[in-house]
Amino acid sequence: MTEELLNVEAIEAGYGDTRVLHGVDLHLSEGEAIAVLGANGAGKSTLMMTIAGIVPSRAGRVSYGGEEITATPAEERVGLGIALVPEGRQIFGSLTIEENLKIGAACLKHRIGATAARKQVDEGIERAFTRFPVLGKRPNDSGSALSGGQQQMLAISRALMSSPKLLLMDEPCMGLSPKLGNEVYDILKALRSEGQSMVIVEESSRRALDFVDRACVLKVGRKVLEAEAAELADDENLLSAYFGIDQAVEQQ
Template identity: 40%
Template sequence: MAMLEVKDLNVYYGMIQAIKGISFEVNQGEVIALIGANGAGKTTTLHAVTGLTPVKSGHIFFEGKDITKVPAHKIVSMGMAHVPEGRRVFAQLSVYQNLKMGAYTRKDKDEIRQTLDMVYEHFPRLEERKNQMAGTLSGGEQQMLAMGRALMSHPKIILMDEPSMGLSPIFVNEIFEIIKKVSAAGTTVLLVEQNAKKALSIADRAYVLETGKIILQGDADKLLNDESVKKAYLGE
């Protein structure tokens, strides 16, 4: 059984159909990439899965349970975390306060402290800046904070939306190394990313979205060498 299964998903914004009957699945332990151009429907797909955007028809299953109509905050408590596009840190709160916000569904203080230690291990810079206001961090540091905040909920699966957007190449490499570490530690990852080459280089499998439809899918290494993918998304 897949950890996350999306079946015949349709999403509309008013009269405009943004997602057109897509189906995909994410198995436990996988890194799955959703790639495609701007406006392809990648972010809308993540918003539908995490309960932030209503679904017109179709179903979303998480660990075998239908979560299509489940509110977003309950989806978080079930074990799904979302790192939004644009990072969305709480600018007026400290790094530490932002991280604590990520654990708001949890009650066990000892386990929360252990997770915080794990986050600091992944992101030493966050520990160095734990008392600094989040709004004063660089873009790369804010991305680390958004990822760390998501990990504080101790998720089974983490959905990441454009983690490399607006970052310098050095930070991009650092972020993708951390994604690999998060995966290696046992967290399943669904990654939306415009940097298709980077995404495919760390993913197990991938789906290519175009105008709300999945037009290609398969093993990431095969898609990395697919001529149509190279031409359309890899700048080759």
């Protein structure tokens, strides 16, 4: 039941001379969802990039499915089943919608062979277009022509193309209107009900706490709190004390 999926132990990471993460632990079981909350600059994105393998860890250990992957390069981690929907979505503007989806499945050829990969790519594209009809209407439009909301839909679809076991979502609602943000959360909820394991990074807690199992709060590169989501949602004082962000922001 509680098969370990991801285990981050005392991870330290940063950029150049700046250390951003000072020994962060994160544990996730298969089928679980956890929210990583924290103010701007707390190190949430760096944590995601370290799990995905783009930012190297300087100390500590990352293991996935029981295997240590601390030194595994990013391009191999997606093949293991870790997919990141990064902050700012990072859609390839010079590629079409369909090319963006296809490239999301680039790791499949190595994993399951060319023929099986082709079949899974076709199915994945169909699923994406069923989930987001707006993308399917214009598959040859370039990624740069999409609105923010459409880009987020494409970014999620692109990550799903590799059939990840672990989905990392970095601030999925950033820059989106509240209405679009709700739509993104509806999608995430649907994925949750399909049993998708995920780590979701958010600045504002309310929406995320609704559908994750657990949540932790980062503050200047350290984990200061971790609890069941229901517990945190009930105890807003505790949360805001650690969280240190304006309640006004959360009310949005």
